[in-house]
Amino acid sequence: MTVELVRSSAHDSDVVFAARVSTMGEQTLEDAASGVDAGSKDKGLINFLMRDRHGSPFEHNSMTFYVQAPLFVFREFMRHRIASYNEESGRYREMRPVFYVPAPERDLVQVGKPGAYDFIPGDPSLTELAVASGRAVAEFAYAEYQKQLDAGVAREVARTVLPLSLYSSMYVTMNARSLMNFLSLRTKRPESHFPSFPQREIEMVAELMEEAWKPLMPLTHAAFEAGGRVAP
Amino acid sequence: MTVELVRSSAHDSDVVFAARVSTMGEQTLEDAASGVDAGSKDKGLINFLMRDRHGSPFEHNSMTFYVQAPLFVFREFMRHRIASYNEESGRYREMRPVFYVPAPERDLVQVGKPGAYDFIPGDPSLTELAVASGRAVAEFAYAEYQKQLDAGVAREVARTVLPLSLYSSMYVTMNARSLMNFLSLRTKRPESHFPSFPQREIEMVAELMEEAWKPLMPLTHAAFEAGGRVAP
Amino acid sequence: MTVELVRSSAHDSDVVFAARVSTMGEQTLEDAASGVDAGSKDKGLINFLMRDRHGSPFEHNSMTFYVQAPLFVFREFMRHRIASYNEESGRYREMRPVFYVPAPERDLVQVGKPGAYDFIPGDPSLTELAVASGRAVAEFAYAEYQKQLDAGVAREVARTVLPLSLYSSMYVTMNARSLMNFLSLRTKRPESHFPSFPQREIEMVAELMEEAWKPLMPLTHAAFEAGGRVAP
């Protein structure tokens, strides 16, 4: 899984300007006169906005990511309706034979109750079995896909035999508020009031997005973390 | 593919009431006094709203459908962000072995340019090949899925070997405006200013939804058809 | 301010059905076999969905309200983008001379910091002053509005002299998830992790909507209250 930040216009200062037009006008002038340091005032304002769920100032920015991940990750990703997507299409192009199999560090044994699963390592042979099984299906399915294409079956029908482990790619564009909402649901946050239980593979994508976002808007990111990583 | 209208609160009269609060107040009283037939006035108002793209009056209603279709259809469906979805989850339950293969009447040969594909029948042997290939992958993949589950691999990992032809089910809730937007993009409308080129399988779902919607809001549906089936 | 529930299709059972399609399939069968009471199971499921922020099952329902309130309330209301609106239009009809003035129980003295204002009663003469001032402006402005209309100025221009205290009316349609989000921001919840500081007048509208919603979906409402009234 890879995430590349393709383009962005996202700064903590955008949050501050947007908030000041609505809430802080006269207040700000007083503070400035009283000599409070500008940097610490921005931080205070952003913390206040996050804590009191003033969400709209976090929307005046934009980040476009190029994401490569398997279809089962994209299926979960695209349930998030406050983002823009363009994905590689199996109707318009022939899909390449790149498939997900679980890495050795992927814990494969599920424990706990529905909705709150936890995962623990199994015997190493379990990973071997899952990898071999995943590869066998990938090879078998891709060969059938090729056979159908060679015979003249339309791409949009032939692709239906490909498994959910198939890699695809997409551009996804979000603003910081949407991204924080996404992160709050798709990364683990045991310290939060609102624990979440994401599938590890989408969490890996989410973590890479968070890493790319953090240096762009460090004050916003810090406020998000301090608030138990719940979006405003 | 099946579509069942599970619950609805959707009437042409909802459109009329919502429109009258905003636009028609005093006008309406005059018309009523002048003896114009109420039914034909409703029809005229709905036609006017549709033609001049007053979209919001078409939103005060709700339809919930239960849809059964393959994953590759749901992938396209869920790109529509103005609807509510709950789908069967391969994380929480074991998926059942029901798979899509193309029916004899499904034209499998793609002609035309990207973005404007057309489909024509091929030799019957092409369908036989596609069906046999689809079944072979389904059987192989489902057996591997079972093998992984039996060995103790977590459902959320094991499911990644299942192909896009797997059937799933979902509840989807939309209002008439969203539904018209969906239909305008996912059914063919050669007579329209804006032709669309949906994959046949999602069009089949869309057609079933349109059939279920039509008797609920006959005036709205007629206006939608008359307007080249473009949503306001 | 008045709120009338015009139409609804909203039941706790809709939440349960939507959730079960995705998350609870096989689990449910086991529970049923083990003799757990169905009513308490529904309640448990709804509480679980609310607590763990599974928001989508709360979207498969719909409520349409007819709201009468002043323009300054509607200005705040319509910032909520996940609802459908049709409001009385000053372009299409002549506005009626109904205006807001503060009631005696409206606390008029603002204390506290920006973003966290509190309000306390002032001297009764303060209310008298505000009411007299509000009425004077309403009468003066409405007379000028009439003068412009009589002279032949277009309604859409003449209306610009009317004050924000003018009453208007609208249809607004929301699902339970949107409504909970609205309530979490527009009613006071001192007990919550996330306090909010709504203007009293929109809170009055929100409270009336909550009253109308509560008997439709009592389990959902109880779970919302128990969770500090934060939307999932």
Add this chain to the structure above:
Amino acid sequence: MTVELVRSSAHDSDVVFAARVSTMGEQTLEDAASGVDAGSKDKGLINFLMRDRHGSPFEHNSMTFYVQAPLFVFREFMRHRIASYNEESGRYREMRPVFYVPAPERDLVQVGKPGAYDFIPGDPSLTELAVASGRAVAEFAYAEYQKQLDAGVAREVARTVLPLSLYSSMYVTMNARSLMNFLSLRTKRPESHFPSFPQREIEMVAELMEEAWKPLMPLTHAAFEAGGRVAP
């Protein structure tokens, strides 16, 4: 009314890249090999996307505008739910006495049917009357506003006497798809299949936004105009 483009990340090339990930992969390589000029290919692709209503590639960009306009314009503007807003707040700051009155070139006489009004010039005395009336209300209302503030009435209550002609300011952020949708409804397009009848004052804001957008994405803008200015 003023519009300032504060920040943008919006280029025709963003549209092209996003479209190519989904639809054009292999096609593009062939074209490149065959020596077609890249510039004209981009133009062709953008025209194709616009005509066939492939809307999502137009979403991977962002523009933030600072808009100053009267409240009655903002009331219409904020009905557009696919944008981000932060407006000056009468709860947090004292509003400045700046008010709209119709300019001499504003046609004040409304003719035609509801929903399709047209406006023609009246006698110059009509403008004089409207201006004098607008000023009288503004002065009267603002003096009462000040009186209430001086007496200690909370800003959020005192502001309710201010008229809809009051100027306010906001940050609004949109992507090109949202902007095109906004422009298609809020500017006149007599040549289109879908005429619109915006109030002149919001159309002035929309025209300024269109002017600011046009040089950023000239190919997209040209395709939008050529298509009767209907958003995809």
